[in-house]
């Protein structure tokens with residue numbers, strides 16, 4: 378069985394063959410650190426985290442790089458607005474990035490390089506392009522000449538003529554061709570700048586990623602990705618620069634995550650239609666957010682709504698109830714021989730893993746992977762009860778947790794959060810009773826019952842237990 382990846386470059390699913398057997402070199406474009414990230418950005422980060430986790434689950438050693446863009450126009454504007462430096466803005470939002478990413482259970486990348494740590498390498502890269510005739514210098518700016526790279530447009534499947542025709546006519550006399558882009562920008566008043574052969578200046582955005590990917594992973598990498606908005610021009614430009622300089626393919630598989638939308642529009646800072654990851658994490662557990670994000674295939678857009686998050690919350694609770702029930706069986710049952718029927722289910726459990734791997738191997742279809750987990754849980758609920766043998770319950774429990782882990786879900790102990798939720802509902806019910814709101818009190822009792830919890834009113838107060 379092999380993993381297949383949809384490659385934006387060829388527009389088809391291809392068998393995944395890493396350059397070095399057993400190892401994956403993967404680069405995803407990270408955040409521009411001038412603000413808290415929103416849950417649109419979070420979708421892309423969570424998807425690449427899941428791909429990385431799944432590749433590890435399938436036995437690969439993954440070197441995963443996600444950069445920080447810590448110098449660009451937005452950071453400069455922000456620093457000016459706040460009366461601080463670009464460096465301070467970047468420091469602050471990198472720290473905040475880690476808080477939120479950790480909060481979303483996004484595993485730390487192997488390296489999170491910052492563009493400003495690679496200025497020397499970037500200058501060398503640009504210099505090579507100038508020396509090879511792919512770039513030209515105009516008054517301290519350096520531009521990439523897109524007409525020199527014959528395959529320009531191959532990722533976004535557009536010819537350079539189409540691109541030029543479609544480009545907004547911004548007359549820029551400094552550029553030889555409309556699609557040319559800046560590799561190095563001459564210093565403007567009040568901007569941070571570094572010494573270079575072309576005078577003081579700073580790097581363009583695209584060259585930063587090419588340089589960091591190439592320096593940390595090599596001239597050809599396995600997987601390069603980001604959100605779908607990066608296909609053009611960012612990744613197209615990264616390819617042009619890297620392949621012009623190195624004369625070999627830059628990345629073998631290009632992966633792009635579809636947008637998280639709000640009312641069918643891309644969630645973005647500029648449209649001001651966003652929720653920060655932080656706001657959402659105040660109300661929802663990381664695993665709820667991940668289950669919501671991964672319930673659709675990463676190449677399909679998803680629409681964000683609070684209702685859908687609530688549905689994900691209820692769905693996750695169902696899974697944790699099954700886990701709690703299994704833990705209860707393990708605690709209370711004896712390790713007896715399995716009946717013929719139990720043995721059949723014990724053996725059949727492995728088929729859920731096989732099915733899960735089959736769907737996840739097919740371009741990381743997390744939507745189907747999650748369905749497999751729900752199918753498994755449904756069968757576990759009917760086949761394993763109080764008194765079922767310990768061995769059977771343990772195998773089912775281990776499997777549920779195992780299949781959750783590449784998705785970054787079902788990793789919590791049931792002792793903590795679920796109990797807290799129950800305690801909270803019980804308190805709410807007590808309050809309702811005190812206020813003689815018996816209808817509400819009964820409703821909460823029923824809700825708890827649905828969660829598999831029954832209440833006993835004792836002289837010492839309310840006690841609860843799992844059914």
Ligand SMILES: Nc1ncnc2c1ncn2[C@@H]1O[C@H](COP(=O)(O)OP(=O)(O)OP(=O)(O)O)[C@@H](O)[C@H]1O
Nearest residue numbers: 407408409417418421603604636637643644645646
């Ligand atoms: N709505 C979205 N859905 C999915 N991915 C997104 C969305 N918006 C941005 N991304 C991705 O998030 C990652 C971080 O990008 P970056 O920090 O540059 O955000 P951005 O593009 O500036 O966001 P915005 O569009 O809100 O200004 C990129 O891979 C980008 O493609």
Ligand SMILES: [Zn+2]
Nearest residue numbers: 406407586611
């Ligand atoms: Zn990038």
